[in-house]
Amino acid sequence: MGSEVIIMPAILGVFFGIIYLFISARNKERMALIEKGADASIFYSSKEKRVTPVWKVLILNLSLLLMGIGIGIFIAGILHLSIGVDEDIAYPGTIFLMAGVGLFTGFTMTKNLDK
Numbered sequence: 862m863g864s865e866v867i868i869m870p871a872i873l874g875v876f877f878g879i880i881y882l883f884i885s886a887r888n889k890e891r892m893a894l895i896e897k898g899a900d901a902s903i904f905y906s907s908k909e910k911r912v913t914p915v916w917k918v919l920i921l922n923l924s925l926l927l928m929g930i931g932i933g934i935f936i937a938g939i940l941h942l943s944i945g946v947d948e949d950i951a952y953p954g955t956i957f958l959m960a961g962v963g964l965f966t967g968f969t970m971t972k973n974l975d976k
Contacts, residue, residue, distance in 0.1 A: 913974045921974075922967035929963025930956055 933956035940946040940955065 913971070917974070918971050921970060922964065925963040925967040925970075926960055927963075929959040929961070929966075932963075933957070933959030 934952070936959065937951040937955040940951040941948050
């Protein structure tokens, strides 16, 4: 019964620990580079990268995922009614397959957006 009380502090402690280790390791790395005489400009990107905005990538991947799920439901209905594939197999199989195809297509299109 007391385990519920321990779960939230444990999760918050892990989250805080990860952030603390990330920040302290980054600080130690920078301090070591500065001690060796490295220029501080290496911490900042001098050339501007053309990066696609996150909202465009998110909308593209979400729309392709939802289209893949819709096409998967449509194909599963066709498989079930015309070919006679069991409903319990046709629907989950084609939905997951077409959702994966949609996400892969979104990944490929996102790579092409950066070019």
